[in-house]
Amino acid sequence: KAGVTQTPRYLIKTRGQQVTLSCSPISGHRSVSWYQQTPGQGLQFLFEYFSETQRNKGNFPGRFSGRQFSNSRSEMNVSTLELGDSALYLCASSLAPGGANTGELFFGEGSRLTVL
Amino acid sequence: GDSVTQMEGPVTLSEEAFLTINCTYTATGYPSLFWYVQYPGEGLQLLLKATKADDKGSNKGFEATYRKETTSFHLEKGSVQVSDSAVYFCALIGYGQNFVFGPGTRLSVLP
Numbered sequence: 001k002a003g004v005t006q007t008p009r010y011l012i013k014t015r016g017q018q019v020t021l022s023c024s025p026i027s028g029h030r031s032v033s034w035y036q037q038t039p040g041q042g043l044q045f046l047f048e049y050f051s052e053t054q055r056n057k058g059n060f061p062g063r064f065s066g067r068q069f070s071n072s073r074s075e076m077n078v079s080t081l082e083l084g085d086s087a088l089y090l091c092a093s094s095l096a097p098g099g100a101n102t103g104e105l106f107f108g109e110g111s112r113l114t115v116l
Numbered sequence: 117g118d119s120v121t122q123m124e125g126p127v128t129l130s131e132e133a134f135l136t137i138n139c140t141y142t143a144t145g146y147p148s149l150f151w152y153v154q155y156p157g158e159g160l161q162l163l164l165k166a167t168k169a170d171d172k173g174s175n176k177g178f179e180a181t182y183r184k185e186t187t188s189f190h191l192e193k194g195s196v197q198v199s200d201s202a203v204y205f206c207a208l209i210g211y212g213q214n215f216v217f218g219p220g221t222r223l224s225v226l227p
């Protein structure tokens with residue numbers, strides 16, 4: 001079956017702009033989590049959605065937001081981009097919230113954002 | 117809060133060498149423990165897991181044992197291959213919580 005699909009794979013923005021990233025989970029998965037990966041900070045949890053509701057949120061400013069649609073697809077948005085937002089943004093899906101039951105997250109290949 | 121500590125590397129080994137990547141954790145309760153691997157240009161994928169104390173997870177020649185007394189989950193492989201070159205992440209999840217990942221350890225295996 002198809003894996004987790006993230007679009008776009010690469011994008012370049014300038015400071016002050018906003019960006020929207022998309023994630024299509026594995027069919028049947030209702031939980032979608034987002035992570036920011038940087039060389040200095042590793043993987044940091046942004047938020048998780050389950051059945052269109054935000055279940056948990058990490059320690060990021062309000063410029064980072066997300067949503068989930070009825071078909072479980074998710075988007076995350078970053079407004080007023082800063083240089084420090086340059087990172088690989090990873091989406092992961094699972095059957096249940098937090099990867100419960102199977103304990104496994106299925107990751108996409110990520111969207112690499114560069115802010116100039 | 118919960119946290120995971122692992123050796124950051126990079127770790128460079130020759131093919132067929134023995135691999136150990138140390139991982140220790142801090143968590144309330146009894147979390148499930150995982151090793152994820154990220155190959156170049158790809159997302160993370162689950163390598164192995166253990167859900168309770170003394171469980172041993174294994175996959176593709178890799179092994180890790182859940183040691184509650186030392187709060188550790190060290191990754192080992194007896195003979196690494198060039199194709200094992202990747203970044204390895206130790207992670208945990210507590211009940212009702214989210215995954216917490218370690219910083220990752222980059223492994224390079226030379227032929």
